[in-house]
Amino acid sequence: MRKKKNRRRFREESLDYHSQFPSGKIQISPTKKYSSQRDLSLAYSPGVAEPCKEIARSSNEVYKYTSKGNLVAVITNGTAVLGLGDIGALASKPVMEGKALLFKIFSGIDVFDIEIDESDPEKFIDAVKAISPTFGGINLEDIKAPEAFEIERRLKSELNIPVMHDDQHGTAIISGAALINSINYVGKNIHEIKMVVNGAGAAAISCTRTYKQLGVNPNNILMFDSKGLLHTSRKDLNEEKKEFAVNTYSIQKLEQAIQNADVFIGLSVGGVLTKKMLKSMAKDPIVFAMANPDPEIDYNLAVKIRPDVIIATGRSDYPNQVNNVLGFPYIFRGALDVHASIINDEMKLAAIHAIASLAKEPVPEQVNVVYNKKNIFFGKEYIIPKPFDNRLITRVAPAVAKAAMDSGVARNPILDWKIYKEKLLDRMGYESKILRMIQNRARTNPKKVVFCNGVEYEILKSVQILNEEGIVSHPIVLGNEHKIKRLINENNLDVELKIIDPEKEKNKKKIENYAKILWKRRNRKGLTLYDAKIRMRTPDHFGAMMVDQGEADAVITGYSRSFSLSLRPMLEVIGRAESVQKIAGMMILLTKRGPLFLADTAVITDPTSEELARIALMASYVVKAFNIEPHIAMLSFQNFSSGSKTSYKVSQTVAFLHKKYPDLIVDGELQPDFALNEFLLASKFPFSKLVKKRANIFIFPNLESGNLTYKFIRGLGNVQTIGPVMLGMRKPAHVMQMQSSIEEIVNLATLSVIDAQIRKN
Numbered sequence: 001m002r003k004k005k006n007r008r009r010f011r012e013e014s015l016d017y018h019s020q021f022p023s024g025k026i027q028i029s030p031t032k033k034y035s036s037q038r039d040l041s042l043a044y045s046p047g048v049a050e051p052c053k054e055i056a057r058s059s060n061e062v063y064k065y066t067s068k069g070n071l072v073a074v075i076t077n078g079t080a081v082l083g084l085g086d087i088g089a090l091a092s093k094p095v096m097e098g099k100a101l102l103f104k105i106f107s108g109i110d111v112f113d114i115e116i117d118e119s120d121p122e123k124f125i126d127a128v129k130a131i132s133p134t135f136g137g138i139n140l141e142d143i144k145a146p147e148a149f150e151i152e153r154r155l156k157s158e159l160n161i162p163v164m165h166d167d168q169h170g171t172a173i174i175s176g177a178a179l180i181n182s183i184n185y186v187g188k189n190i191h192e193i194k195m196v197v198n199g200a201g202a203a204a205i206s207c208t209r210t211y212k213q214l215g216v217n218p219n220n221i222l223m224f225d226s227k228g229l230l231h232t233s234r235k236d237l238n239e240e241k242k243e244f245a246v247n248t249y250s251i252q253k254l255e256q257a258i259q260n261a262d263v264f265i266g267l268s269v270g271g272v273l274t275k276k277m278l279k280s281m282a283k284d285p286i287v288f289a290m291a292n293p294d295p296e297i298d299y300n301l302a303v304k305i306r307p308d309v310i311i312a313t314g315r316s317d318y319p320n321q322v323n324n325v326l327g328f329p330y331i332f333r334g335a336l337d338v339h340a341s342i343i344n345d346e347m348k349l350a351a352i353h354a355i356a357s358l359a360k361e362p363v364p365e366q367v368n369v370v371y372n373k374k375n376i377f378f379g380k381e382y383i384i385p386k387p388f389d390n391r392l393i394t395r396v397a398p399a400v401a402k403a404a405m406d407s408g409v410a411r412n413p414i415l416d417w418k419i420y421k422e423k424l425l426d427r428m429g430y431e432s433k434i435l436r437m438i439q440n441r442a443r444t445n446p447k448k449v450v451f452c453n454g455v456e457y458e459i460l461k462s463v464q465i466l467n468e469e470g471i472v473s474h475p476i477v478l479g480n481e482h483k484i485k486r487l488i489n490e491n492n493l494d495v496e497l498k499i500i501d502p503e504k505e506k507n508k509k510k511i512e513n514y515a516k517i518l519w520k521r522r523n524r525k526g527l528t529l530y531d532a533k534i535r536m537r538t539p540d541h542f543g544a545m546m547v548d549q550g551e552a553d554a555v556i557t558g559y560s561r562s563f564s565l566s567l568r569p570m571l572e573v574i575g576r577a578e579s580v581q582k583i584a585g586m587m588i589l590l591t592k593r594g595p596l597f598l599a600d601t602a603v604i605t606d607p608t609s610e611e612l613a614r615i616a617l618m619a620s621y622v623v624k625a626f627n628i629e630p631h632i633a634m635l636s637f638q639n640f641s642s643g644s645k646t647s648y649k650v651s652q653t654v655a656f657l658h659k660k661y662p663d664l665i666v667d668g669e670l671q672p673d674f675a676l677n678e679f680l681l682a683s684k685f686p687f688s689k690l691v692k693k694r695a696n697i698f699i700f701p702n703l704e705s706g707n708l709t710y711k712f713i714r715g716l717g718n719v720q721t722i723g724p725v726m727l728g729m730r731k732p733a734h735v736m737q738m739q740s741s742i743e744e745i746v747n748l749a750t751l752s753v754i755d756a757q758i759r760k761n
Contacts, residue, residue, distance in 0.1 A: 080144035107329035108427030168206035170324035177355035186284035199267035200225035270294025319381035334400030338410035350403035447553035454479035462745040464495035478539035544573035554732035554752035580728035633675035634668025
């Protein structure tokens with residue numbers, strides 16, 4: 001019953017997600033200025049005539065003057081959609097928009113999704129050919145077999161831009177990398193292994209063709225479709241299946257074929273690989289159970305039955321996820337950047353070997369941090385890279401581009417690979433990537449978080465999201481139990497949480513215990529035991545004490561009251577860390593240039609020079625925890641001028657940090673526009689330590705400037721924010737801004753989980 005309710009709720013949220021204004025998931029954004037009449041005259045008539053003339057004279061100039069070189073069409077007819085089958089072109093549009101989103105966020109490629117209402121292969125091909133001049137590449141998607149094979153073959157031969165059917169080749173490329181690494185790890189010979197493939201659709205056939213190219217002996221492959229083994233006496237096989245038909249009659253069933261097999265490839269249905277079958281496989285079996293959402297065999301079950309197994313699935317909650325996003329964004333990126341005329345086998349094999357090679361290299365600490373692992377290393381649980389490995393774009397795209405050049409299909413060869421890799425990183429949309437990384441890291445080790453403002457809908461909805469995403473475990477909300485339950489029922493929330501009402505009589509004993517603890521700490525600061533009991537009946541004091549006593553890992557408050565009023569109970573109960581003289585507040589802005597850290601935006605009104613230095617050091621500590629090198633700009637309204645009290649204070653801070661921490665990248669006093677613009681800074685102040693270093697931490701000279709700046713940016717509404725993050729607290733306690741959005745609450749709670757993870761480690 002609960003599963004049905006969860007599915008129904010997820011359905012409603014999905015529909016709401018897609019229908020929020022503006023509808024859908026993608027939009028067109030201008031890349032040039034358009035504010036003045038002159039801008040418009042350059043963008044359109046009469047200025048647009050000039051690039052048109054250049055392209056008419058030389059067709060290759062289209063890449064110079066238009067977006068063609070960074071534009072891919074994701075095209076389908078909706079005949080084989082994402083486990084939904086033949087739902088038609090129109091119904092497939094949300095899926096194609098989703099693919100467009102992945103292209104953009106992982107490789108910076110722009111996409112038009114094109115849904116063609118045509119099932120006739122010849123007419124479909126004609127339609128794609130007619131619109132192809134618009135695009136630099138074409139990604140075919142969700143087209144049923146066997147038509148998909150002919151459509152891709154024809155378009156590749158008749159167009160002069162890269163064409164790839166990702167359903168076929170994406171899985172083939174990622175699983176191909178996993179295969180050669182698995183075989184290498186167990187020490188077997190790829191030419192000698194016995195392979196069983198269950199499934200004979202477009203993906204399975206393309207995968208198996210790729211495995212043959214990698215060295216698997218065709219005579220050692222047995223392939224099954226829904227009717228059984230593909231063998232030469234069958235009359236119902238299409239041309240693609242005939243390629244894998246074997247001349248044997250001794251084997252008819254999967255359980256016979258699997259005996260002593262080295263590799264099982266599943267692209268079929270969940271649960272088809274039984275315990276008995278797995279037990280009958282050869283030593284060190286390799287199992288790719290890639291059916292979604294339910295693999296051919298459960299990962300945990302397989303490992304329990306055969307501890308020597310290497311298993312990969314299509315699921316993100318198990319090791320070794322065969323995820324197409326490891327491939328297609330970077331393959332098209334490399335192909336587009338050299339203006340390739342085709343995506344050929346050489347380019348696909350280059351991608352396979354680049355992905356496989358990356359998994360054997362030492363994993364950067366950033367990847368360990370994201371997945372909350374001490375040390376990810378090449379082995380049975382890590383045979384392919386993780387999707388959040390930032391190195392993928394700088395390894396796979398260049399490998400594909402080089403293969404295109406070496407095989408003679410590149411029309412725009414890359415001359416400087418170092419500059420090319422820098423440009424690849426510049427294309428990335430960091431604002432969403434860093435948030436995904438934070439969320440992914442948090443859910444690897446969820447924590448118990450207590451929310452003080454439980455009688456607010458926004459808090460309860462946030463808790464539901466955090467719980468469903470696996471970011472918070474056993475959430476606790478504080479407040480009037482009757483009001484909280486009424487809110488849950490009125491808003492049809494299905495959320496697992498614990499409600500504690502500090503006002504209720506049943507919590508009297510706990511209140512008294514908490515009050516005694518607080519009284520002993522603060523009785524020499526004027527606090528009576530009676531006052532301590534009164535305070536412990538408030539959610540803020542109660543929630544803070546739960547964290548103080550280890551009954552929760554982090555506390556979140558601030559939704560209903562001003563920041564200062566909400567912060568005071570946190571300081572009274574939890575207090576500062578031993579080495580900290582004053583706490584501070586830091587906001588994180590998620591921008592296209594990466595995360596920006598602003599401090600102090602919340603606590604210290606007019607920090608001294610020494611306090612500014614401490615704020616900078618505390619902020620740098622947090623930034624390092626995300627494996628980001630701190631580049632600190634000490635802000636002022638003047639550049640390198642001590643002509644005012646504020647500027648002098650900042651210059652003294654910088655002088656101290658330069659002397660005491662010579663390896664710390666910090667400079668000032670700087671105006672924000674210079675700190676943000678590395679080229680402007682280099683032209684005017686080439687001596688600055690921040691030249692050629694993008695500033696990511698911005699320390700404001702006083703609370704007014706920091707808070708006003710943050711509030712102004714927040715008010716614009718086009719930058720995601722996290723915070724304020726409290727710097728210097730003894731235990732994880734964070735105070736949100738009043739009336740924070742659900743998104744802001746979720747983000748801050750996610751960061752509080754990571755805060756707890758870091759402290760525990």
